[in-house]
Amino acid sequence: xxxxxxxxxxxxxxFDYSKYLRGGKLPHxxxxxxxxxxxxKALLRAIDKIGLTNDEICMVSGIGCSSRTPGYVDFNxxxxxxxxxxxxxxxxKMANPDLNLIVTTGDGDALAIGGNHFIHTCRRNIDMTxxxxxNSIYGMTGGQFSPTTPEGSKTSTSPYGAMEPNFDCCELAxxxxxxxxxxxxxxxxxxLERTIKAAIEHKGTSVVEILDQCPIYFGxxxxxxxxxxxxxxxEKDGTVSVKQVDKLPPEKLEGKLLRGILHQVEGEEYCDKYxxxxxxxxx
Amino acid sequence: xxxxKRFMQGNEACAEGALYAGxxxxxxxxxxxxxxxxxxxxxxxxxxxxxxxQMEDEIASIAATIGGSLGGCKALTATSGPGLSLKQxxxxxxxxxxxxxxxxxxMRGGPSTGYPTGPSQSDMMTAKWGTHGDHPVIALTPxxxxxxxxxxxxxFNLAEKYRMPVFVFYDEIVGHMREPVExxxxxxxxxxxxxxxxxxPEDYKPYDSNFEIAPLAAYGKDGYRFHVTGLxxxxxxxxxxxxxxxxxxxxxxxxxxxxxxxxxxxNETVDMDDAEIxxxxxxxxxxSASFAQRKAREKGIKAGLFRPLTMWPFPExxxxxxxxxxxxxxxxxxxxxxxxxxVERCAPGIEVKGINRVDGEPINPxxxxxxxxxxx
Numbered sequence: 001x002x003x004x005x006x007x008x009x010x011x012x013x014x015f016d017y018s019k020y021l022r023g024g025k026l027p028h029x030x031x032x033x034x035x036x037x038x039x040x041k042a043l044l045r046a047i048d049k050i051g052l053t054n055d056e057i058c059m060v061s062g063i064g065c066s067s068r069t070p071g072y073v074d075f076n077x078x079x080x081x082x083x084x085x086x087x088x089x090x091x092x093k094m095a096n097p098d099l100n101l102i103v104t105t106g107d108g109d110a111l112a113i114g115g116n117h118f119i120h121t122c123r124r125n126i127d128m129t130x131x132x133x134x135n136s137i138y139g140m141t142g143g144q145f146s147p148t149t150p151e152g153s154k155t156s157t158s159p160y161g162a163m164e165p166n167f168d169c170c171e172l173a174x175x176x177x178x179x180x181x182x183x184x185x186x187x188x189x190x191x192l193e194r195t196i197k198a199a200i201e202h203k204g205t206s207v208v209e210i211l212d213q214c215p216i217y218f219g220x221x222x223x224x225x226x227x228x229x230x231x232x233x234x235e236k237d238g239t240v241s242v243k244q245v246d247k248l249p250p251e252k253l254e255g256k257l258l259r260g261i262l263h264q265v266e267g268e269e270y271c272d273k274y275x276x277x278x279x280x281x282x283x
Numbered sequence: 284x285x286x287x288k289r290f291m292q293g294n295e296a297c298a299e300g301a302l303y304a305g306x307x308x309x310x311x312x313x314x315x316x317x318x319x320x321x322x323x324x325x326x327x328x329x330x331x332x333x334x335x336x337q338m339e340d341e342i343a344s345i346a347a348t349i350g351g352s353l354g355g356c357k358a359l360t361a362t363s364g365p366g367l368s369l370k371q372x373x374x375x376x377x378x379x380x381x382x383x384x385x386x387x388x389x390m391r392g393g394p395s396t397g398y399p400t401g402p403s404q405s406d407m408m409t410a411k412w413g414t415h416g417d418h419p420v421i422a423l424t425p426x427x428x429x430x431x432x433x434x435x436x437x438x439f440n441l442a443e444k445y446r447m448p449v450f451v452f453y454d455e456i457v458g459h460m461r462e463p464v465e466x467x468x469x470x471x472x473x474x475x476x477x478x479x480x481x482x483x484p485e486d487y488k489p490y491d492s493n494f495e496i497a498p499l500a501a502y503g504k505d506g507y508r509f510h511v512t513g514l515x516x517x518x519x520x521x522x523x524x525x526x527x528x529x530x531x532x533x534x535x536x537x538x539x540x541x542x543x544x545x546x547x548x549x550n551e552t553v554d555m556d557d558a559e560i561x562x563x564x565x566x567x568x569x570x571s572a573s574f575a576q577r578k579a580r581e582k583g584i585k586a587g588l589f590r591p592l593t594m595w596p597f598p599e600x601x602x603x604x605x606x607x608x609x610x611x612x613x614x615x616x617x618x619x620x621x622x623x624x625x626v627e628r629c630a631p632g633i634e635v636k637g638i639n640r641v642d643g644e645p646i647n648p649x650x651x652x653x654x655x656x657x658x659x
Contacts, residue, residue, distance in 0.1 A: 091350020
């Protein structure tokens with residue numbers, strides 16, 4: 001078979017998601033147009049590319065729409081308390097450093113109620129991948145503003161427009177000490193998969209903020225016509241790839257969020273460091 | 284051969300007991316008057332390859348403790364009143380998801396920041412009712428430094444056996460007091476490890492209702508993959524909306540206590556056979572009560588002492604029994620009357636007299652004796 005024919009055949013074989021999904025747990029609870037399913041799909045494809053087995057992964061979440069992800073996947077999974085996923089994950093990782101920890105969380109879960117755990121997890125540089133499904137809203141409770149809601153946005157608790165400035169999740173992660181920080185979107189699916197793969201492969205705390213749309217609660221209140229309209233406006237037109245930054249004039253970058261791997265450095269991982277403490281104590 | 288005796292502090296005995304029980308995971312946050320436990324374990328655990336972490340707050344430390352337990356470790360955290368308040372959501376999670384762990388609470392004055400360096404016994408009802416929803420509670424209340432060691436071991440055993448959070452509550456006086464402690468040799472005290480599943484991985488159900496207490500696998504260590512949630516769940520650990528299963532789940536976590544009271548309850552009684560005046564006392568207060576009880580007997584007063592080492596579940600049956608002969612229960616406690624309410628509940632029609640102090644000073648024997656003499 002020629003290389004081209006092989007490529008063609010490979011393309012024609014649909015990706016087998018079933019090996020990662022738990023039988024009988026679908027359909028998921030996410031609303032039509034929600035981007036969470038796209039993220040899950042990219043995550044599973046990234047896991048497949050890396051070649052991790054289901055036993056090697058432990059997925060932990062807090063509370064919210066994004067935090068329902070672990071219920072659908074056939075890994076070691078834990079659905080914990082609002083904001084606390086990273087603390088539970090830290091305990092699991094310390095107890096069993098061989099596990100690959102993936103935390104699925106939302107903007108409210110990670111950055112509001114879990115904000116303290118978020119910055120300290122980043123500071124420790126413990127090896128885990130934090131996927132922040134960032135849709136600027138508390139979806140599960142019906143559309144209240146979150147720490148990533150853009151100022152002026154209407155939500156059920158900001159009927160006159162959100163008055164608080166919003167967090168930049170990636171800047172926060174970087175400043176807190178995370179050694180891998182990236183931003184992706186549910187619009188750029190191939191890039192999303194590559195970014196998640198790089199995040200999992202990175203040793204240390206990896207944070208990926210994934211811009212994601214909530215057409216039901218954020219979209220409707222803020223005059224977006226549809227999910228695809230949101231994806232185009234917020235995720236496509238609202239972002240610029242880090243690879244293009246140098247090529248674009250400053251006016252084209254105004255008000256845009258950067259996409260791609262924004263920060264990656266090597267840093268000693270927490271469990272590795274702890275292993276040295278054990279050696280020292282036993283010496 | 285004589286056992287090794289060491290002169291040690293209550294909190295030190297707690298750390299010693301934890302290590303004896305096989306504790307290999309600690310997550311905590313500094314708080315007076317329990318900090319020594321974290322400090323000692325921070326030194327000792329790495330020596331045995333155990334895991335120790337200081338988290339960013341009390342909420343994170345109970346969360347990491349539960350995570351460590353699910354990772355297959357025997358996990359401990361230690362705190363005091365303000366930290367106990369913060370830990371409540373995690374404690375409810377551990378009760379609901381049935382994750383073994385031990386929580387030490389060294390009681391200081393409250394409410395709020397209260398009196399950090401002063402003793403109290405004012406968290407007793409927090410132990411029972413602190414977290415929302417109906418939930419099982421086991422709380423042990425040692426009175427002496429040697430007892431802190433042995434009760435900490437018992438707490439781990441109960442946690443592992445019944446798959447739930449177990450408290451050891453003692454006041455600052457016992458926590459910081461120093462006494463000679465006989466260090467147990469391996470084998471002297473029973474050590475219980477949690478039951479592990481033996482079924483095929485595809486058959487494993489972490490909340491299998493065919494068991495009274497289903498075996499618990501560890502993430503990534505035992506070859507089982509499973510789901511854990513704080514939501515009402517079915518046998519397989521996944522959320523359920525089935526009202527029958529929700530009802531069954533809520534009742535079964537309580538039933539494991541109710542059906543095993545003989546195994547969980549523990550108390551010490553002194554001269555209770557003919558006691559007309561019953562002292563109900565725990566923690567350091569029981570030491571004063573014990574002295575007063577002896578003095579009363581010397582004076583020919585029919586006084587007895589009931590000292591619960593398991594406070595929750597409450598020794599209801601034993602108190603009902605004692606109430607048949609007693610004309611009064613005297614309940615000295617460093618709060619404004621908490622356990623006295625439970626005694627009242629179990630001794631209807633009998634007078635229950637509280638001796639209460641919330642000034643950060645211990646209740647002394649003379650105070651109790653004076654009260655006894657009023658009833659002779």
